[in-house]
Amino acid sequence: METTNKLKDMNEVLEFLYQEFPQCFKQKDGIKPLKVGIFKDIAERIEGSEKVSKTQVRQALRKYTSNWRYLEAVTKSEFRIDLDGNQAEKVEQEHIDHAQKALEESRAKMAKRKKQQRPRPDADAKSFKKKPTHAAKNATSADKTAKAAPVKRSGKIEPLPASEVKVNNKVKVKLGQALVNAIITEVNKDDVHVELVTGMQVKTKADSLYII
Known part of the structure; x- marks a missing residue:
């Protein structure tokens, strides 16, 4: 029966990238933004590999580029790098802004998650607080609706043919x-x-x- 040597765990796939392209992928120190289209370069280099598939590489890239250290690197680096660690295209301001926003949202979610997990000894006391009036409930609901409403964009957005x-x-x-x-x-x-x-x-x- 034929056995397969393909990696299964996502951390193992990342470890494969660290070892295969040490000048490009870093675990902690020295992380740099990846060149645009680097997935295609990786796919060409690992063509026929018995260890990883293109799907696994895509998933590993998604995890690598959503890491806080990577997003911080995008906001602080002037240039991107290729698989061999060579300087590629310049990091555009739009990319920096997007990375900064993603970083802030990720940190906010983490802070919220930690706050929800924190024990609240005064929870019982809070349960006896006066319930909001019907008018107050409606006002709160209206505020939430207003905040949730998407911002209207100026200019027409056309679907891609x-x-x-x-x-x-x-x-x-x-x-x-x-x-x-x-x-x-x-x-x-x-x-x-x-x-x-x-x-x-x-x-x-x-x-x-x-x-x-």
Whole structure:
């Protein structure tokens, strides 16, 4: 029976990248922003590898580029690097702003999670507080609705024509309520893989892509 040597754990896949491309991927110190389109470069280098698949590499890249240290590197570095550690294109201000926002949101979520896990000895006392009036409830509900309402954008946003869903084309991809600049790295039937300005790999659908 044929055995497979492919790695299964995501940390093992990351370890593979650290060892295979030591000038590019770093665990802690020396992290630099990756060049745009680096997934394609990795895919070419590992073609025929018995250890990792392209899907695993894409998932590992998503984890690597969403790490706080990596996002901080994007905000502080002037240039990106290729697989051999050579200087690539300059980090654009838009990429820095996006990384800063992602970093702030990630830290806010972590702080909120820690706060929720923290024991509250006064929880019983709080339960006896006066309940808000009906009017107060309505006011609070109205405030939440106002905050949740998406910001209206000026200018028309046009969907990306099917003829333009091609590898290396620059697009805007819809993530929640936000539109983020990206580049198409792979088109597989209905699935489209894009690389965000931070370097993160995302799988989406063609109808979530828009013209820049």
